[in-house]
Amino acid sequence: MTKAAMNPQQSLTQRLANPTRFMELSGRVLPWLAAAAALLIAYALYLVFFVAPDDYQQGQTVKIMFIHVPAAWLGMLGYALIAVSSFGYLVFRHPLADVSAKAAAPLGAAFTFLALATGSLWGKPMWGTYWVWDARLTSMLILLFLYFGLMALRSAIEDDALAGKLCAVLGLVGVSILPIIKFSVDWWNTLHQPASVIRLDGPTIHPDLLWPLLYSAVGFSLLFFALHTKGMRNEILRRRLRSLTMAEVDRARTVSATAAAE
Amino acid sequence: MSAFWTLLKRDLLLQVREGGAVGTALGFYLVVVTMMPLGLGPDLNLLSRIAPGVLWIALLLSALLSLPRIFEADDEDGSLEVIATGDLPLELATAAKALAHWISTGIPLALLAPVLGLLLNLELSAYPVLVATMLAGTPAISFLGAVGAALTLRVRRGGLLLALLVLPLYIPTLIFGIAAISAATGGPSGFQASFLILSAISLFSLVIGPVAAAAAIRFQTQ
Numbered sequence: 001m002t003k004a005a006m007n008p009q010q011s012l013t014q015r016l017a018n019p020t021r022f023m024e025l026s027g028r029v030l031p032w033l034a035a036a037a038a039l040l041i042a043y044a045l046y047l048v049f050f051v052a053p054d055d056y057q058q059g060q061t062v063k064i065m066f067i068h069v070p071a072a073w074l075g076m077l078g079y080a081l082i083a084v085s086s087f088g089y090l091v092f093r094h095p096l097a098d099v100s101a102k103a104a105a106p107l108g109a110a111f112t113f114l115a116l117a118t119g120s121l122w123g124k125p126m127w128g129t130y131w132v133w134d135a136r137l138t139s140m141l142i143l144l145f146l147y148f149g150l151m152a153l154r155s156a157i158e159d160d161a162l163a164g165k166l167c168a169v170l171g172l173v174g175v176s177i178l179p180i181i182k183f184s185v186d187w188w189n190t191l192h193q194p195a196s197v198i199r200l201d202g203p204t205i206h207p208d209l210l211w212p213l214l215y216s217a218v219g220f221s222l223l224f225f226a227l228h229t230k231g232m233r234n235e236i237l238r239r240r241l242r243s244l245t246m247a248e249v250d251r252a253r254t255v256s257a258t259a260a261a262e
Numbered sequence: 263m264s265a266f267w268t269l270l271k272r273d274l275l276l277q278v279r280e281g282g283a284v285g286t287a288l289g290f291y292l293v294v295v296t297m298m299p300l301g302l303g304p305d306l307n308l309l310s311r312i313a314p315g316v317l318w319i320a321l322l323l324s325a326l327l328s329l330p331r332i333f334e335a336d337d338e339d340g341s342l343e344v345i346a347t348g349d350l351p352l353e354l355a356t357a358a359k360a361l362a363h364w365i366s367t368g369i370p371l372a373l374l375a376p377v378l379g380l381l382l383n384l385e386l387s388a389y390p391v392l393v394a395t396m397l398a399g400t401p402a403i404s405f406l407g408a409v410g411a412a413l414t415l416r417v418r419r420g421g422l423l424l425a426l427l428v429l430p431l432y433i434p435t436l437i438f439g440i441a442a443i444s445a446a447t448g449g450p451s452g453f454q455a456s457f458l459i460l461s462a463i464s465l466f467s468l469v470i471g472p473v474a475a476a477a478a479i480r481f482q483t484q
Contacts, residue, residue: 153417173470
């Protein structure tokens with residue numbers, strides 16, 4: 001294993017795709033990644049609570065935005081990561097790609113849920129209700145359902161390798177239909193109700209609010225990648241443990257079989 | 263290509279001779295639609311307003327019930343593995359089986375819809391549009407459903423999982439089916455646009471469905 005990792009004939013991606021190599025590298029990177037995430041989020045929160053002004057209309061509730069927006073963006077990033085990993089697993093058969101897809105699903109689902117939960121908490125004081133059938137909210141909810149489907153399919157199949165392949169198929173089908181779902185939900189929303197929600201558009205947001213948002217977005221992204229790396233490491237260890245257990249069971253079986261034969 | 267037609271004919275014959283399969287979906291459709299007024303109250307004005315939505319959602323659920331049948335029986339008696347190793351590309355085989363599902367389930371459900379529309383006091387002018395949108399939209403249900411059926415083929419009690427996987431994928435079909443009906447019955451204009459998009463979604467799933475289903479079956483029969 002270690003010999004293969006050092007083979008100079010292999011391309012960079014091949015070397016990175018080697019689980020041993022990945023464990024070694026990620027073990028070194030992970031503490032830095034986690035520390036950077038913690039520092040950036042702490043700094044962003046400091047800016048949010050002590051520096052950034054309240055919105056003149058929304059008051060303090062605007063502070064929800066600094067969690068809500070990064071969570072929504074990471075919820076979508078999670079599915080993109082699953083799609084890329086699924087493609088990598090089906091086409092190049094990298095075992096790490098499957099590990100990455102598996103680790104990304106609960107993370108993406110958690111951030112999507114966080115975006116929905118903070119959004120509804122924000123919606124109560126702003127729109128007077130916890131839930132509006134707004135196009136964005138609806139498509140985030142459907143994204144959450146897609147995550148649930150992926151996780152449920154994986155947990156329903158016992159064979160790890162088969163579960164990975166089938167989830168990759170589902171992930172690719174999902175990502176090819178996702179734009180159509182998004183488009184149809186937008187269409188449906190404009191058909192049923194006129195846009196009633198005033199939103200902060202990117203360029204119109206004041207710099208005093210924009211900078212904390214950017215710090216928060218980068219901090220939460222780093223947190224996502226740190227958690228994703230950790231999740232991948234856990235999964236690799238789990239698989240190794242499993243194959244060790246299986247080998248042990250096999251050995252015990254042969255021993256008892258020879259003992260019975262004698 | 264003759265293998266494709268043979269497979270399609272075989273599946274349709276099995277559906278007819280087996281009995282029960284088509285009838286169960288139709289019966290379920292009838293019962294679900296009947297439950298709606300019982301839950302919502304017998305107000306005919308309300309019912310006539312929500313009739314297209316009720317009919318579409320009930321149709322999705324009824325079609326969903328019959329999806330596992332696309333591959334299940336063939337997997338149990340081993341003929342799916344024979345088909346998978348035969349000369350016909352597995353993509354075409356899954357396409358034939360999904361097409362058989364559409365003909366044996368999608369079309370009968372779409373044709374039953376106007377009868378159930380009577381129960382819900384649907385406007386008379388909406389009947390042709392209702393059937394047209396359902397005929398244009400149900401292929402997507404069969405072909406995307408084939409993917410779900412293939413993915414959950416070897417999962418024990420996979421029916422519920424199948425619903426969770428497949429229903430979100432049906433959202434565009436549902437939205438544009440309803441949009442086309444409400445546009446045709448005096449809503450904002452744009453029946454043609456909605457109907458064309460609905461057809462486009464069906465054509466899209468016609469391509470993606472068999473390919474993904476074939477991949478899923480190949481992994482499981484290897």
